[in-house]
Amino acid sequence: MKTNARVLAALAGALLVVGIAACGGDDADADDDAETETEGAASSESAPEVDEAATTAAPSPEEQAIAAYEAGWVAEFEALNPPNPQHPALGEAFTGQAAQSIIDIVLETQNAGQYYVGSMETNPEVVSVTGSSVLLKDCTVEDSTTYDAVTDAVVEAGPYPPRSREVEVVNQDGTWRVSVIRTLEEPCTPG
Numbered sequence: 001m002k003t004n005a006r007v008l009a010a011l012a013g014a015l016l017v018v019g020i021a022a023c024g025g026d027d028a029d030a031d032d033d034a035e036t037e038t039e040g041a042a043s044s045e046s047a048p049e050v051d052e053a054a055t056t057a058a059p060s061p062e063e064q065a066i067a068a069y070e071a072g073w074v075a076e077f078e079a080l081n082p083p084n085p086q087h088p089a090l091g092e093a094f095t096g097q098a099a100q101s102i103i104d105i106v107l108e109t110q111n112a113g114q115y116y117v118g119s120m121e122t123n124p125e126v127v128s129v130t131g132s133s134v135l136l137k138d139c140t141v142e143d144s145t146t147y148d149a150v151t152d153a154v155v156e157a158g159p160y161p162p163r164s165r166e167v168e169v170v171n172q173d174g175t176w177r178v179s180v181i182r183t184l185e186e187p188c189t190p191g
Helices: 002-023 027-046 061-079 088-093 096-111
Strands: 114-121 125-130 133-148 154-157 163-172 175-184
Touching: 061 088, 061 096, 061 114, 061 125, 061 133, 061 163, 061 175, 088 096, 088 175, 096 114, 096 175
Parallel strands: none
Antiparallel strands: 114 133, 125 133, 133 154, 133 163, 163 175
């Protein structure tokens, strides 16, 4: 009995929809709708098919190196709040001398009983590409605040003056990582 009631209710609903459609609008509206549907069908049939995979080129080594470099700064700030020298993002973003330098900064911050919150504005330019290595030059502006980990009091706040940097990014087994960051003495202007 319940099934019959459901079937009857569904049938009544369908008849109501058909009745409303038959009463609403005039033939001109139906003609306009038919033309719109025909135009839409024609335009979709005549549009050439685009293979998105074929038109989307893989990022160049330079683009991948810059992305890895910028991700490195994000990883550093993640590892500094709270300070964690074993933060997984560090191993993903850094290798070699750069990894050791960043870990040392995180350890110093941890030992000082502090933490950082901030970001780094980057302006990297490709200097050279050699095999699986990309050399970048950058003029960075750090905007960070150092806090006391116990009291949350501000210890030091930025933004800081621009710093000129030379950065080497290497491809290790298909993953681009920052291997060297040198802070240079020469002045720079972010651009």
